[in-house]
Structure formats: C-alpha cells, structure tokens
C-alpha cells in the first residue's frame with residue numbers, strides 16, 4: 001500500500017480492527033518515510049444483484065432495509081437480533097448463490113417470509129402484511145385465520 005502523501009511503498013499497519021458488521025477490517029497505517037498516517041478499509045468482495053422493485057425500478061441490495069423490516073415485524077416478539085442477522089446472512093448467501101444480475105424484490109420477500117415463519121409465525125404474518133402493503137393487519141390476519149382479528153387471537157392465547 002503506497003503512502004498517499006509521499007507515494008513510497010513502505011507503509012506499516014499499526015492497528016487493525018473489525019468494523020461495523022464484522023465484514024470490514026479497518027487498518028491504521030503509517031508511512032515509514034514521512035510518518036504520514038492513514039486508514040484503509042478492507043472488505044469481502046460482495047456481488048449482490050440489483051433488486052427489481054414492484055414498480056420496475058432498480059435498487060441496490062440494502063441489508064439494513066431488510067433488517068429494519070424484520071425488526072418492525074418482530075416488535076415485542078421473541079426473536080433476537082442475532083436471529084435476525086443470521087436470517088439476513090442466510091438470505092444474502094442464497095441470493096449470491098443464485099449468481100444473477102437482477103432479482104425481484106418479491107423473491108427476496110418470500111425468502112425472508114419463509115425463514116421468518118420458522119422462527120415466529122406472528123412475525124411472519126406481520127412482515128407479510130408490510131411486505132404486501134396491507135393497510136390493516138387485523139383484516140389481513142382475519143382473512144387468514146377466520147373472522148377474528150389478530151388481537152383477539154392473541155388475547156385468547158391461540159397465537160403466542
């Protein structure tokens with residue numbers, strides 16, 4: 001790594017630490033000629049496809065967005081942050097294995113829902129309702145479970 005100040009090739013790593021999501025390493029380096037200090041970041045080369053949204057627009061895969069969506073669905077439910085991160089890792093892995101340039105947001109939503117269902121059926125239903133833009137989750141659940149809404153099912157202890 002050449003020094004950005006004097007361009008000499010001899011620089012020394014003086015500190016390394018894992019950064020943010022554990023997939024990036026931050027290194028502090030010092031030039032052995034001019035003592036200039038600088039920081040580099042190293043991360044895995046991740047090649048995720050573009051997401052094709054329902055309206056046809058493309059966007060880059062945003063891990064944070066999926067995490068936010070799941071967290072919202074798991075509100076007050078018993079899914080840990082670790083389980084959520086594992087789920088998203090799993091989704092990322094599956095997407096990478098597909099080796100495609102573009103992927104429909106619907107497919108990703110379905111992957112998340114399938115895995116979420118195994119962890120917590122209620123979180124699954126909530127995620128599905130956000131995902132499919134149901135205005136009223138109670139109506140949605142009533143449609144799935146019969147006439148009664150989610151709240152009533154929770155009150156009666158049929159869903160925990």
Ligand SMILES: [Zn+2]
Pocket residue numbers: 003004005006007008031032033034035036
């Ligand atoms: Zn230098």
